[in-house]
Amino acid sequence: MLEPLLIAGFVVSLFVGYNIGGATTGPAFGPAVGSGVLSKVAAAALMSVFFFAGAWTVGRRVVSTLGEDLVSGASVFTLETSAIALFFIGGALFVGNYAGVPASTSMTAVGAIAGLGVASGTLDWAVMGEIVTWWVVAPIVGFWVSGVVGRYLYPAINRRVAVDSSEGPLLELDRSGAVPVPRAGPNTTRREVAGAAVVVGIGCLMAFSSGTSNIANAIAPLFAVGVEMDLLILLGGAAVAVGAFTIARRTLDTLGNDITDLPLTAAIVVAVVSSTIVVALSAIGIPASFVIIATMSIVGLGWGRATRSTTVSEGVRGEEQPAVSVGALTAEEPGEEVPDIGEEDPEDVPETADLFDPSTTGRVILMQNVVPLLSTVGALVAFWLLFGVL
Template sequence: MVETLLAIGIVASVFVGFNIGGSSTGIAWGPPVGAGIVTKTTAAALMTVFVFLGGWTVGRNVMDTLSGGIVTTELSLSAGVAILFFIGFGILIANVFGVPVPTSMTTVGAIAGLGLATDTLNYATVSRIVSWWVVTPIIGFWIGLVIGRYVYPVVNRRVDIKKSPGPLLRLDRDGGLPTPALGPNTTWTELVSTVVVLVIGCYMAFSAGASNVPNAAAPLVSGVGGLPDDTAIGIATVAIGVGGFTIARRTMESVGGELSDIPLLAALFVMTTASTITTVLSYFGIPISLVMGTVMTIVGIGWGRATRPVTVQEAVSRSTGDNEIVTGAITVSGDEEEQSAPIGEAEPEAVLTAGDLFNPRAVLKYVSMWIIGPSVSTLLAYAFFVFVPGVA
């Protein structure tokens, strides 16, 4: 019986990990793939490696919270398997609405539903987790705002990330021993910028592993007959990797288009900020959604870029004079972006008419899923464990 239950749990874990790979790989590697810096296959391979590293190291802290911190008793294997199905159901709902699923939040909600049904909920831990769910979007927004207002325009005037035709590197066979050399059209600037893009993509994959591997692995390590931590992490990683090599290929093509048509440089700022927030919170055992930091950093950069025509004093006093706050311009690059006016002065017409920085309806849909996802998983899990108490 235990072996059969464990086999069912492994199948559910693979399903969850597979879908996580499809979503997270697109978020982490969509911008570099879209810029032609890395292929989809290479992106999926790097994603698999660094997801494993994130889950194997920092992710263990999140696993401890999920498997023993949200409820005051250890999860049974049967309860863990049931929770995996609720996570999978949450992923299905999010896929229907076409938004990245807040997997960590859905997982916490399902375990919290079990705790409510069995009167074993650790309210202190849940309150701490939920408080970070509230604070994280605010942190992402304000960091993004500072970047968009003060940092991005300056850096964008000095850094131009482009992919030249031909290979990035080649083997120089003129000497006795072949040595790496720059490609026929590669400059040192392009080589350095490409390395930076790859490092940031790997960093985001690491943070995705730290936050998402535990969602597929933690329910399998609970109770009598559960898997060892290392085995569960390995299974979750393989499933995420398979998702990255398959269904993520389409996600990598389309990611970011609904929220904002931002250039690669702005995407790198977003990726670095969201990854840092997620990794730090995962280190402290807080289950957090990588999508949450990503979305709100995009919004923050947009608003920061849009408020450049007014000074801080004008914004506080609400006296903007002739300068209008316009949600546009982050999509501008090249010569037009170099025309960005100093803070407090009106932007050039080319900048002001560049288009919206983000789609408010899309942001509302994402934020709604942050509320609906864990709420639905909590209610469904609560009802299930109330009516089927023997599973818990």
């Protein structure tokens, strides 16, 4: 017969997985949804499949080591402490998802486990310091790389890629046969299909990467107390899928539409920059702050394109010019010469407000710091009470 605490642990673990699905689907597929390549349902389906693939393969290593490296005493994980840690991970993530802002599951989970380590005196501060250092550096790198691309390289990339969004659907279902077959829309170009395939493929890579690291955030505490890993991965993957199909709709809106208007070329830039950084961090064994890196890449690209338009409006003809509201970066044609900053026609530059929303960005950055803080402080206080420190 299952102990009540173990049942509670399973319930909270599923709740954490549900919120991971809500928090990570937006960064992975928000650019593709925002640029009109995928529907929210298709994004959720791809997220579910590739997250599970990452969890079932590489994710096992992260599950096995999370409790061993961050906390020096594996015996500190009991049914009671595991349920408490999972409760604060899931509760904090739910706050971010409810606000429509995806929070870092790695930061939230590591914060809760660190609270357990501090309260029990088993936290490895050297490991914690290395993780936190990369958490600070990686989003800054993502922001500035994307910002430089948006300010200096975006028009040239857009002309070469030439993946402007055409009118009408990108894909249609051909129902003439026994099995519906997806086909290109009536106005879809071959370049657009290729660009769409790239951005969807990179989104799938990001979903896979998320599975390799984030599955541990939902199930590692229960694995530490002896629950079989295969069962936990299956249950965790199912919970992530439910979150991707439900609560992730809010984060897809935030990262796909509210922060910055993403044409297909911009979606590709964001996906390449953020996925490269996430894979690099995973290669050196750092639990990547997946959501923060992807979000700051989106913010950086929007900021870079916005400051480019500001430079143009102030530099053309030596006086300030009114900003324009045309989607100029998506209207560029292949083969045209790329002008230097300050030499463009103002009608070829997008309006700053169309590319970068400071109020939404501020809300995102605020919540992405508040959510891990809630998890860390809440868990620390709870474990202090549990161990009799308070």
